[in-house]
Structure formats: structure tokens, C-alpha cells
Amino acid sequence: MPDSLHRLALLESIIGAVNLGAIVLDEHRSIVLWNRWLERHSGWPAASVLGRDFFDVFPELQHKRIESAITQALRDNFPSLLSQSLHKAPFPLHIPAAPGADGQERLQQAVAVTPINLPGTARHCLIQITDVTVAVGREKLLREQTMVLRSQTFSDGLTGVANRRHFDVAIDKEMRRARRSGSALSLLMIDIDHFKAYNDEYGHQQGDACLKQVAAELATMLNRSGDVLARYGGEEFAAILPETTADKALGLADAIRNSVRALAIRNGDEHGAPRYITVSIGVATQHGAAPLEIPALIGAADRALYQAKAAGRNRVSDNGAVPLAARPAFPRHATI
Secondary structure, three states: OOHHHHHHHHHHHHHHHOOOEEEEEOOOOEEEEEOHHHHHHHOOOHHHOOOOEHHHHOHHHOOOHHHHHHHHHHHHOOOEEOOOOOOOOOOOOEEOOOOOOOOOEEOOEEEEEEEEOOOOOOOEEEEEEEEOHHHHHHHHHHHHHHHHHHHHHHEOOOOOOEOHHHHHHHHHHHHHHHHHHOOOEEEEEEEEOOHHHHHHHHOHHHHHHHHHHHHHHHHHHOOOOOOEEEEEEOOEEEEEEEOOOHHHHHHHHHHHHHHHHOOOOEEEEEOOEEEEOOEEEEEEEEEOOEOOOHHHHHHHHHHHHHHHHHOOOOOEEEOOOOOEOOOOOOOOOOOO
């Protein structure tokens, strides 16, 4: 066999054996090479595509990024690498299904288009298609695991609201922002009344259900994008309210108090009448003209919460103010 024919046969064998797709187009965009990898993943034998226009075989790729890449290679001698993030699976290629399996998985691809300059012939271009399905799957799994870890780091596992760590980060950020802008920052400390008695009477599973129900109601009431609701510990929650004056914070706190009472979560009896789950709320506000340190703001809200508890519970109080008396609140699903 002449050396040239031997080299050609060797080259064809190598192209057929490589673990990637190889398509060669001539100057008219006709397919002149189609390797075995492509036969396997497309289901089309080479004989069915050789000599055909590339976009007759792949009409769905016309007017897409691959067309401009081919044009740049043949006309301008310019190579291209298609972004895998923007073009995840441009070619209709599939991973061969295992025996007995239903359907085929779409093959994720990285695509490179390279001009080929052969002496004495017009310019050709090589399209290389690499299977990156495993890498894409690994990246997706890592992203999902990262999201789960982030959620576990900053969310309370029982109620789904922010946890204490998230609260500490958020109040530091909002405190610094309030000082820069000179705006008010309010803090609510919210405690479920008689929760120990509820746990003792109904058990810890029912207690957990109560915490989740109250947390969901609080989250519904705190619906501004900047508000942060966190489980501060046990049956106590904290709400950070950026750009909220004391009057607005007190009004919102009383609305929250009424909303939780209206859930009508029964908590035993008192003096022969049903008693329902309620909350006491302490409110503290930092004004732009008189900024506080974070411990001082939390301490003021804690003292206000203690006042509300001492005044009979089911109350809202700000530190040093007269607690708001409980107003009638009717349950949604029960009659008092």
C-alpha cells in the first residue's frame, strides 16, 4: 500500500476510534466526514449523510450560533468554541439506552468549530462534539447540594423561617444600612404565650405543629421584601423591619397579635372557657437621629416583651410605653 493511502487509512481509523463526534464540511457546507461516534449517538449511518448539506441534516440549527461559527471558519479562517452554558445540547444526539430502558437521554455537548486548510484544496472546517453529560450532571448536583447547605445554614429546620445565624447576619447588615441612610429600624420580639403548658398538654409533636403554624402566619404578615422573620429560640421569634417607624411597628405588631389569635389554636381551658394560642410582642425602634448598638436594640425589644408578658400576655408593648390592651379577635374556625 502506498504511504499516502496508508496514512489516509490510519487517519480514518483514528477519527473513527476517538471518543468524540467529528464532522468535516467542505467549502459548500457539505458533509465529507462523519465518524462512528456520531453514527452511534445520532442513529444515522455515515452513508445517509455524506454529501448532504449540513443544514439539510440539521435544519433546526440554521440561524443559530453554530451557523455563524461555520461561516466564520470557512470564510474567515476563524475558530469558535460554543459556550456550553448557552448551548447545552445543540445537536439532536442521545446516549444509547440500556437494554430494557425506556427512552433515551439527551446528550449534553461542548462544540468546537475549527477551520482546516489543506494544500491545493478549498478551506474545510471540523466540528468537534464532546460529551459533557457527566460533567453537567456533576455540576447540577453540586449546585443542588450548595443550595441545600445554604438553606440548612440560614433556615430553621422546623419552621422554615430564618434561623438565629441568619438573624445575626441580617440585623448587622440592616443596622449598618440604617445608620448610613439615617432611617428608622424596628425590631419585634415575639413570644408564644403559655407554650410550655401547650407542650405539656398536647405533646411535643403537636407543639412542633403549633410552631410551624404560627411561623407561617407571621411570615404571611411580614410580606415586604426587606423584612426578616427568624426563629430566635424555642417559641420566640424576631422580626427585623427596615425603614419602619415606631408607630408603624406597633401597628404591625398588633395586627400580628390579632392574626395569631384568629388562628384559634386551642390551648386548654381557663375559668371554664376555651383558651387559644396567643403571642406577646415587644417592639423597639432605632431612630436615625439616635442610633443604637445592636445589643441595645435587642435589649430594648426584650424588655418590652417582658412588659407585655407581665401585663397579662396577648399584648404588644414598646419599652417604656403602656402595653396595648388585647382587642377582641375572633377565631377563623371556631366560635368563642
